[in-house]
Amino acid sequence: MIWWILAGVAAILLFFALNTFRHAVGISTLDDTPKRREERLESHWRILRPEGSGPFPAAILLSGCDGVRDNMTYWAERFVASGRLALIVDSHTPRGLDQLESWRLVCAGQALPGAERAGDLAVALNALGQRADVTDDVVVLGASHGGWTAMEFVAEASSGEVPPGLTKWPAPPESLLESVTAMVLLYPYCGLLNGADKAPWPTDLPVLMVLAEEDRIVDTDDCLAMAETLHAGGAKIETEVLAGAGHGFDQQEKSPLSSLTFDASQRDHTETLANGFLRRVTGHP
Template sequence: MRRAWRIALIGLGLLVLVLLGQMGARYLGLLTPRDTPEERSALLTPFYNVYLPENGGGPFPTALLASGCDGPHDNMARWAGMLNEQGWAAVMVDSHAPRDYLDFQVWRLICAGQIFTGTERAGDLAVALEDVRGMTFADPDRLMLFGASHGGWAVMDLLSQAATPRPPQGLTRWPGDPQARGLAGVLGALVAYPYCGPGSLAARQGWAAELPVEMILVRNDEITDEQDCLDIAEGQTAVRPVAVTMLENATHGFDQQEREALSTLEFSPDATATALGLGRDFLGRISGPAPVPDN
């Protein structure tokens, strides 16, 4: 009996080592599939969800939205609605559906850090930015990035990867102008309760992009450690200070009402209203005057 337990424990230990090795390899990009920007664009384009303001004919300043690890939900529509009210277009970049990560709840492996890191997902945002620059409704010189949770991780890791000529993890090269490294026309980035832990490239090396960045965090976040995000913000003061707002009495994903059964997270209308107000203020700070159309 004792021998059986010993064998079982050894087997369990080996399984843990394999999983840790797989996770480490994934975070280092060793297991990340590589494709060209054109191939990635073909994958993502059918799943872009576009929200346009009701008034005006454009071109509009445009924000790209990246959801949490469980895929797009109602919170993305709320942020898009706020953007539209402020005269901004919004493009929701769905990284899940094109890869069938919503089938059979595969997204749970993303939330557990087993597949599809934010560092890898940053490549989706780089390609989507280049795609949006070519969309007739979008002003390519007035773009913004928004990410929630896992999407916030992807946004910050895109900023971090833009510091080097190396393209985002999983891409063979930078899309568009390689000198711009994906950030041409980007006026700023807003992230809500992002993952900022040791798996984040931004946590390890920060970023050099001279963009205004704002974080909306929650106190005692039970999913991600908000202190890790505060550490990133503190480390960025030499480049450009990161604005941080800490929300009290709210949980991770406070702006998302659609929940899986048994979820301990709670939708908070008050925290959502506060966050959307911070978003409006952020847009006002980065927008500047609208361009004068040519006669």
């Protein structure tokens, strides 16, 4: 009996190893056309608009691996208060990753890696570009897995490599990238599966990376090292490490047994940092 149990455990571990390798090399089991991907996402994403007819500068928000939580609404409302239209992308619900705790597969790197999810950002940028009430000033805010996604998008768009899971780009990748005026990345994943440093980044895209000193979910040192590598290649990346902060410090909603700790003061400090950064690089908070 013990040998059957050991064989079963070995088979499970082998499956996870092979699945991780599949994601690492960019092999997807499903290919969407850009139109199909947009149709899948559009019925679940949420758009918040400032008062008036516009056109408005905009922001796209990408959640962490556990799906859209209260922090996405908080940041979207802050953007709207500053005069930006905000689009919250829900990558989980259209894929059934909001059911039966299946989002944990995303957090474990077994489903929807950042390189694949970058296709969601591509179609969202294209969709905003078709709206008459949106200008060509679009900021991207990504938290945790969403930050990883945003970084992969930059590398893919820079190289022209189509995100895994898409049959083609929804628009020329250079035009999509040009529409992004700045990025704010909150405690992103920068480990081995993050391939954002595989292609040269544009030298005119300002990026603010806000990291948590006491992060126990992602490795802050990995992000500092990746930021240094990208900066050496000409990327405009600034880093801020919040003393005493932990992963997901801006998120109040959490699952049972979660180690996330909400810290309003760290969230407020991050808002001040982001406002100053965006005002400096885009002229608009």
